Each structure stands twice: as C-alpha cells, then as structure tokens.
Amino acid sequence: MIELYCKRLIEKAEELENPSDCTDEIREAAVGLMFATGWCGDLPELLFARAILTDKFGNDFASAAKNGTNIVDPMLVWKFTGNAINMELKNKVAKEIATKNMILPNFSKMTKENEEW
Template identity: 65%
Template sequence: MGFIHRRTSKQAGKVKNLLGLALSRLAVARRPRLARKSISRGDVGQLLALGHQDRALHRAEQVIEEEKMLEAFDMIELYCNRLIEHAAQLDKPNECDEDIREAASRIMFVAGWCGDLPELLFARTILANKFGSDFATAAKEGTSIVDPMLVWKLSGDKTNMELKKKVVKDIAAENNIMVDFSELPGVGVQDRSSNVPHRHEFNHETMY
C-alpha cells in the first residue's frame, strides 16, 4: 500500500507526538495506582486475618478498580505504540490496515475515560477528522468497533460480587487464610449484574 518509508503529514506527526507524550505520562500514572493496589491488597489480607470478611469484600473493590485500570494502561500502551509505529497510514484512513483502525478506535474511546492522559483528547480530535464522524461516534460510545474487554476494564462494575469474592479468595490463599462466604448475607447469591465479557486472552504479541 505504499506506506513503508513514507513521510507523515503534519497532522499524523502531531498524533505521534501526542501519543509519545501520553506514553511518558502513562509511566508516571502507573505508580500511584500500583501503590494503591498494593495497599488495598494488604488491607484485605489484614481484614481477613481479623475475621472481617464482609469488610474485606468491600475493600476488594479498590483492588479491582486499580487492577482494571492498570490492565487498561497496558492495552493503551500497545495501541499508542502501534499508531506511532504506523502513523503514515493515518494519512490514508480508508486504506489503513484493520489493526490500525482498531488501535485508533480504542484510543478514541479511552480518551474520554483516562483523565490521567489528557493528550489522548487532542489525539482523538485529529483521529476523528481523519476517520470521519461516524467512526468517531462509534468509538466514543464504545460500540462494536471497540474491544469489549477494554470497555469493561474502564466502565465495568467494580462491585460485582463474584469478582470481589475471587479477589478475596486469591488474597486469602496467598496468606494461608480460610474463607467461607456462606454465612454472609447476600453473598451466597451469584451476582450477574456486571459480567466480564467473554473473549480470548489478551495477547500482547497480536499488536505487533
């Protein structure tokens, strides 16, 4: 398609610069979330050791929130790198490879969810001009062109009981603590209000 070694336009170059800045900021944004995740997991372990399973389940929500965002950050990093590497394709959006269109749609979606990465909002504006209003609207709304796993990681319900129980059980196992949720009110009933989307395991190698 003639993209190899082609110079990028001014707009495509600006997208590259913005995404590069976002990657730098991403490295900084990870640190406090990693710290909060570690502290929250420690809190859950301490609460379980004291026999406060109900409070441990509640505290698990913070663990879930931080884990989901950190995993989303990993995905965002891949999308940014993909677009930076193949920015020349953005000058002919109708001829873009499918993986470039997917990366663009996902960057446009996450721009509205990641206040930690303001550069993505500016990149989204340029990408919207490149790909058109219909594409931009679908991307912003997180419809079928956006990976459902990414949508769930950014907007899914962190209070899902089954997910909280899994987190608590994992932390309990790490600390050799037995847990039994059967006597806690409302915990024995499976929560189907926010199911994790079914998809193949996310593979970093598929982006390259």
C-alpha cells in the same frame, strides 16, 4: 492496552494519511484509543490524539468509538466499564447480607467518584 495502541499508531503513522486504506490493526488502535479517551479525559495527550483521529476518520467513526459497542476490543470496554458493573454487584450482595441481618443499608452517599469500599 492504551500504550500498545499508541505505539501501533505511531509506528504506522504514514497509513493515517489515507484512513480509508488503513488496516484493521490501525482501525482497532484508533477506535480503542478514542474510546479510552472518554474514560481518561484527565490525560490531555489522549484528548489531542482523539481530535487528530476524529479529523482523520470522521465524526461517525468517533461516535462509534465513544460508544464502544461492537467496535472496541471487549477487553478494553470491560476494563473501563467493569467497575460500574462490579459496584452494582457489590451493592446487590451488600443489600442481601443487610436484609438477612435486618440492617437497612444506605448507598445514597456513594458517588461515582467515591466507589471504593
């Protein structure tokens, strides 16, 4: 999805000269890319693109994109945030299984960087 957003923005770069006249398609690509940057900060190109888009669309648009709520494609939000939800579900199921087998689980050593089982 990120690649498609980048291609769309490149193809329609001339529309970015006047952001108030941008189509919904361009706004969707811009907000999606800006949201993704928060989750893929290790890609300097995305950070650079976010800076350009923030300059074009403004800080309010950038803040809304960062949150993602009701403005970013729900599929993109789910793809980036789904792991946190999946981890909570995994912990819940593991606790239920442990309780049934009289085991005390300890998830305190798990960190966000190490959420793979």
